[in-house]
Amino acid sequence: GAGVSQSPSNKVTEKGKDVELRCDPISGHTALYWYRQSLGQGLEFLIYFQGNSAPDKSGLPSDRFSAERTGGSVSTLTIQRTQQEDSAVYLCASRLYRDGGAFFGQGTRLTVV
């Protein structure tokens, strides 16, 4: 596709359940980022991929959060045993090279009830 695609766009889950969020980056983009944005707040860095490896996963809030990227393309962010504080918009971005812009998807709005 032409842009970064994220799915689902909205997800409501019960506390304690696991969720998987998907990101399809722009074709050919080697760098992929996950950010989290709480209501009215800034962008909280979670993890960054270069190809399939994650040189920086320093932003993952706890061991309940994990992410993988396969084939240098699609990435999945998994949150295990969701908590209410996990409710936020999860944003994915991809980038072609270090000097280029990073392009964001529309995000997945996660609500934990």
Added chain:
Amino acid sequence: QQQVKQSPQSLIVQKGGISIINCAYENTAFDYFPWYQQFPGKGPALLIAIRPDVSEKKEGRFTISFNKSAKQFSLHIMDSQPGDSATYFCAASIGGSNYKLTFGKGTLLTVNP
């Protein structure tokens, strides 16, 4: 430790006026400075970006001014329009093996008709 400090948190400007948003950074290894515009319910969209080898970049009504010695950069929106009302984020990234994007906390701009 917040590596990119953005101000003001909110800004109200009259239509036709100039909007100015400032950012300061600490890490001198940053070498790419983009600005993003975010409308409610949407992902951030790349607006304009600059590298430290130039002091100014202009695209339409949007201008980035960059002061390397002061470690500051700013976004100027000329002839501000109500449609410019959005949240603006500055960011910075470093080259090498890890080009994570570090964001400021955002500025909510309101342009009154």
